[in-house]
Amino acid sequence: MVEDLGKDGVDARGKHADHKRQLPRLRRIEGQVRGIAGMVDDGRYCIDILTQLQAARAALARVEREILDDHVRACVTDAAASGDLETTKVKLAELTELLRRALH
Helix, strand or coil, rough: CCCECCCCCCECCCCCCCCCCHHHHHHHHHHHHHHHHHHHHCCCCHHHHHHHHHHHHHHHHHHHHHHHHHHHHHHHHHHHCCCHHHHHHHHHHHHHHHHHHHHH
Protein backbone atom coordinates (compact mmCIF):
# COMPACT_ATOMS: atom_id res chain seq x y z
CA MET A 1 0.00 0.00 0.00
CA VAL A 2 1.46 3.35 -1.02
CA GLU A 3 1.02 6.33 1.28
CA ASP A 4 -0.05 9.65 -0.19
CA LEU A 5 2.54 11.90 1.45
CA GLY A 6 2.69 15.63 0.96
CA LYS A 7 5.86 17.75 0.69
CA ASP A 8 6.27 17.75 4.44
CA GLY A 9 6.07 13.95 4.67
CA VAL A 10 2.62 14.03 6.27
CA ASP A 11 -0.16 11.86 4.88
CA ALA A 12 -2.52 13.98 2.77
CA ARG A 13 -5.32 13.02 5.18
CA GLY A 14 -3.43 14.65 8.04
CA LYS A 15 -1.10 13.51 10.80
CA HIS A 16 -1.96 10.18 12.31
CA ALA A 17 -0.94 7.88 15.10
CA ASP A 18 2.26 5.86 14.78
CA HIS A 19 1.41 2.18 14.58
CA LYS A 20 4.95 0.80 14.53
CA ARG A 21 4.47 -0.68 17.98
CA GLN A 22 2.07 -3.13 16.30
CA LEU A 23 4.78 -4.53 14.01
CA PRO A 24 6.07 -7.22 16.41
CA ARG A 25 2.54 -8.51 16.92
CA LEU A 26 1.85 -8.42 13.16
CA ARG A 27 5.08 -10.33 12.50
CA ARG A 28 4.02 -13.00 15.01
CA ILE A 29 0.66 -13.26 13.25
CA GLU A 30 2.46 -13.54 9.91
CA GLY A 31 4.47 -16.46 11.31
CA GLN A 32 1.31 -17.99 12.70
CA VAL A 33 -0.36 -17.83 9.27
CA ARG A 34 2.70 -19.45 7.67
CA GLY A 35 2.42 -22.18 10.27
CA ILE A 36 -1.23 -22.69 9.36
CA ALA A 37 -0.28 -22.97 5.68
CA GLY A 38 2.25 -25.62 6.70
CA MET A 39 -0.44 -27.48 8.61
CA VAL A 40 -2.65 -27.50 5.53
CA ASP A 41 0.26 -28.61 3.37
CA ASP A 42 1.02 -31.44 5.83
CA GLY A 43 -2.61 -32.58 5.85
CA ARG A 44 -3.14 -31.88 9.55
CA TYR A 45 -6.44 -32.55 11.29
CA CYS A 46 -9.23 -30.05 10.50
CA ILE A 47 -9.91 -29.06 14.11
CA ASP A 48 -6.22 -28.31 14.70
CA ILE A 49 -6.16 -26.03 11.65
CA LEU A 50 -9.43 -24.36 12.63
CA THR A 51 -8.13 -23.75 16.15
CA GLN A 52 -5.06 -22.01 14.77
CA LEU A 53 -7.19 -19.98 12.34
CA GLN A 54 -9.33 -18.77 15.26
CA ALA A 55 -6.21 -17.79 17.19
CA ALA A 56 -4.82 -15.84 14.21
CA ARG A 57 -8.15 -14.08 13.68
CA ALA A 58 -8.30 -13.14 17.38
CA ALA A 59 -4.75 -11.77 17.25
CA LEU A 60 -5.62 -9.66 14.19
CA ALA A 61 -8.73 -8.39 15.96
CA ARG A 62 -6.58 -7.22 18.89
CA VAL A 63 -4.31 -5.27 16.51
CA GLU A 64 -7.37 -3.84 14.77
CA ARG A 65 -8.87 -2.66 18.08
CA GLU A 66 -5.62 -1.00 19.14
CA ILE A 67 -5.24 0.82 15.82
CA LEU A 68 -8.89 1.88 15.97
CA ASP A 69 -8.37 3.19 19.52
CA ASP A 70 -5.28 5.10 18.33
CA HIS A 71 -7.24 6.55 15.42
CA VAL A 72 -10.01 7.84 17.67
CA ARG A 73 -7.56 9.18 20.29
CA ALA A 74 -5.29 10.89 17.76
CA CYS A 75 -6.88 11.51 14.37
CA VAL A 76 -10.53 12.05 15.27
CA THR A 77 -9.77 13.95 18.48
CA ASP A 78 -7.22 16.20 16.73
CA ALA A 79 -9.70 16.96 13.96
CA ALA A 80 -12.38 17.90 16.50
CA ALA A 81 -9.94 19.99 18.55
CA SER A 82 -8.79 21.87 15.46
CA GLY A 83 -12.19 23.49 15.14
CA ASP A 84 -12.24 22.63 11.43
CA LEU A 85 -15.78 21.35 10.95
CA GLU A 86 -15.15 19.88 7.49
CA THR A 87 -12.10 17.90 8.62
CA THR A 88 -14.05 16.62 11.62
CA LYS A 89 -16.93 15.57 9.37
CA VAL A 90 -14.51 13.70 7.07
CA LYS A 91 -12.92 11.84 10.01
CA LEU A 92 -16.30 10.88 11.41
CA ALA A 93 -17.55 9.77 7.97
CA GLU A 94 -14.45 7.59 7.54
CA LEU A 95 -15.02 6.03 10.94
CA THR A 96 -18.72 5.47 10.24
CA GLU A 97 -17.96 3.78 6.92
CA LEU A 98 -15.34 1.57 8.54
CA LEU A 99 -17.81 0.46 11.21
CA ARG A 100 -20.54 -0.05 8.62
CA ARG A 101 -18.24 -2.40 6.66
CA ALA A 102 -17.31 -4.25 9.85
CA LEU A 103 -20.95 -4.80 10.75
CA HIS A 104 -22.07 -5.71 7.20
